[in-house]
Amino acid sequence: GQNIDQPTEMTATEGAIVQINCTYQTSGFNGLFWYQQHAGEAPTFLSYNVLDGLEEKGRFSSFLSRSKGYSYLLLKELQMKDSASYLCAVIDSNYQLIWGAGTKLIIKP
């Protein structure tokens, strides 16, 4: 079966750095998304990786290793507004999007 694993919850301190991991086992791979979802709101796009390596976008970076079936989202200089759930999603060989259950990130002052 197809599976995406993320930690259920993480806690970090304002101003610090946090890394949220995502491992996947899917039938094929055509890209990986990270979405942010604040409580009670819709998911919003953060990043997309299809090739190995690091994609940097401001305070957020996303890394992909296709051979390891692994990605992480790195958040730097954490702000209170970064408290949200972070969803990892993989495009499989049929171009279907497989979603992880999400990681709830709690930021403490």
Added chain:
Amino acid sequence: DAEITQSPRHKITETGRQVTLACHQTWNHNNMFWYRQDLGHGLRLIHYSYGVQDTNKGEVSDGYSVSRSNTEDLPLTLESAASSQTSVYFCASNQGQGDSDTQYFGPGTRLTVL
């Protein structure tokens, strides 16, 4: 600005009633999706459409139906609502090949079935 809207935002209904949730997008996207989101399960695909008159079943389609008569709308119908269908429902759309393009989400509909 282009957007994707859902209505109603909140709905309470009774077991056995038919319920329709509306989704309207002005992106002119070919692809539209319906998801439900429950604690511990993440987003689960209910139905999707890759164009007018095209509909497909997703992972959790039992008890739900959709129709696509135009580009902008993909209404989701619960034929006979059950308590297990209490959830938050998100509509999304994109333009690319299948799911490979970024999906834009509506604000969600919180449905409670009593």
